[in-house]
Amino acid sequence: MTITFNNRIKQLLTLVILIALVLVIVKSLHVFIPGILGAVTLYILSRENYFKLLYKQKWKPSLAAFFYILIYLLLFGIPIYLAVTLLSPKIEAALSNPTATIDALKNIAIVVQQKVGYTFISEKNIAAALSRVANTLPGFLNSTANLVTNLAIMLFLLYHMLVNAKKMELTLYKAIPLKDENVDLLAREGKKVVKANALGLPIIAIIQGITATIGYIIFGVPDWGLWGFLTGVCAFIPVVGTMIIWIPLVIYLFAIGQNNMAIGLLLYSIIVTGNIDYIARITIMKKMGDVHPIITILGVIVGFNLFGFIGLIFGPLIINYTLVLFKIYMNEYVEESKNEEVPVK
Numbered sequence: 001m002t003i004t005f006n007n008r009i010k011q012l013l014t015l016v017i018l019i020a021l022v023l024v025i026v027k028s029l030h031v032f033i034p035g036i037l038g039a040v041t042l043y044i045l046s047r048e049n050y051f052k053l054l055y056k057q058k059w060k061p062s063l064a065a066f067f068y069i070l071i072y073l074l075l076f077g078i079p080i081y082l083a084v085t086l087l088s089p090k091i092e093a094a095l096s097n098p099t100a101t102i103d104a105l106k107n108i109a110i111v112v113q114q115k116v117g118y119t120f121i122s123e124k125n126i127a128a129a130l131s132r133v134a135n136t137l138p139g140f141l142n143s144t145a146n147l148v149t150n151l152a153i154m155l156f157l158l159y160h161m162l163v164n165a166k167k168m169e170l171t172l173y174k175a176i177p178l179k180d181e182n183v184d185l186l187a188r189e190g191k192k193v194v195k196a197n198a199l200g201l202p203i204i205a206i207i208q209g210i211t212a213t214i215g216y217i218i219f220g221v222p223d224w225g226l227w228g229f230l231t232g233v234c235a236f237i238p239v240v241g242t243m244i245i246w247i248p249l250v251i252y253l254f255a256i257g258q259n260n261m262a263i264g265l266l267l268y269s270i271i272v273t274g275n276i277d278y279i280a281r282i283t284i285m286k287k288m289g290d291v292h293p294i295i296t297i298l299g300v301i302v303g304f305n306l307f308g309f310i311g312l313i314f315g316p317l318i319i320n321y322t323l324v325l326f327k328i329y330m331n332e333y334v335e336e337s338k339n340e341e342v343p344v345k
Helices: 001-029 030-056 061-096 099-116 123-163 165-175 180-218 223-233 245-254 259-289 293-334
Strands: none
Touching: 001 030, 001 061, 030 061, 030 123, 030 165, 030 180, 061 123, 123 165, 180 223, 180 245, 180 259, 180 293, 245 259, 259 293
8 A cells, every 4th residue: 555655656757757858848848839739739640541651552751751751842842932922912012112101001090081081090000000110110020030940940850750650650659648538538629620720720711811812803993902911811810800901991982982882791791702711711620520609719819829820730639639638537536436326405
């Protein structure tokens, strides 16, 4: 009895030390958490077909892992290339003649205020806004560097996770202190939610980008390709989403005197683009992973606040895992003790 008790104490102390060390590591590497979570996401997406390459096609683990790294480099490289191609000319034009850009923005603000009949932007406000933009540029450059670093870490970790997949999964399976069926339940739920969000969110963004682009073409928005691409990117952002793009475009059309086009784009964006987002988000998530709409919506909000864009995938997973762990807790610790008849007072 004493030996068992001492072993339990040693086990508890070891777990406490282990958890403390993990927290220290997480705190030190918090900047790279998106890259780590991204590697986990890509591993879950790649796992099934990766094992097929190993056991059916007889590929070597290193070759199969490198093959997936090349695939993801292409998948990430294409949108980055589009962003650089579409945005570079605009950024260069704005930086080469900042005075003209500022004057154009001032003229638009003046016209809008005249039409509305209310002054909501003064010279002082414009100067303050420009100052804030200038102050955020270093932070933006730093964020870009962090993004590139996280992408590199993500692909590096993914390679080693794939090469050591069998050993890694066996270790995790042994380490989780739950019944085998509950460990399998966790694995199934994680795979389901990650696949639904990791594949569903880009599909939704593409659908919204295409839908918005059609509206921009119909209502005469200049550079409709650029704005359609940016609308698709902003579709990832919860709550405000595509409004970040189409509201300023509506204001711009009003400012240049295209009132009918502005009203048309406003109605199109509210009725078509907005509802496409809702319908696609609910139906695709439901079909791909049978994920409840409430889990999707709450998860996106929670995840975005915690982890940024990668949180759009892991937010719903956190909500779903909370429900699954509650179910496991009831199954392992509560239901058995409740089998006896409840006493009546």
